[in-house]
Amino acid sequence: MFPVILQQLRTEKGLTRQDVADYLGKTPQAYGYYEKGKREPNYDTLISLADLFDVSIDYLLGRNYQHLVGDDEHLFFIDTSELTDEAVEDVKKHVEYMRYKSQGDHSSEKLRS
Incomplete structure (x- = not known):
């Protein structure tokens, strides 16, 4: 199961084996064994x-x-086992939107002070 998940995550992120190997400080062959x-x-x-x-x-x-x-400040896990890949991406986009919206709300609060 681990090898399949690892390859899926790498391809979803658009990375090559060389990219991941470099990140890990390993040779592409060593990473390929995983x-x-x-x-x-x-x-x-x-x-x-x-x-x-x-x-x-x-x-x-x-x-x-x-x-x-x-x-880094606000991490949480979501169970994606029953979601499609498209739904997972929608959740991520919504979180990004809420972060953007919250940042805008904070800046307007500062202006009122």
């Missing part, structure tokens, strides 16, 4: 992959289907 299921990453590499793809380690390992949504 996608082929010939090797398993260590804990630090799992954390780096989860950060790169904005998913939980549980998601990477196929334990649940949750995506991280938000920014």
Whole structure:
């Protein structure tokens, strides 16, 4: 399950194996072994992959289907197991819109002070 999820996340993000290998500080061949299921990453590499793809380690390992949504200050998980890829993208766009709208609200509050 892990190799399939890893390859899916990489292609969804439009990255090459070389891109991910560079990010991890590994050779493309070493990274390719993860996608082929010939090797398993260590804990630090799992954390780096989860950060790169904005998913939980549980998601990477196929334990649940949750995506991280938000920014460094306000992260939360959503269960996407029953959503289409299009619906997941809509949720992400809505979060971005609400962030934009909130930033506008904060700036107008400052003007009133």
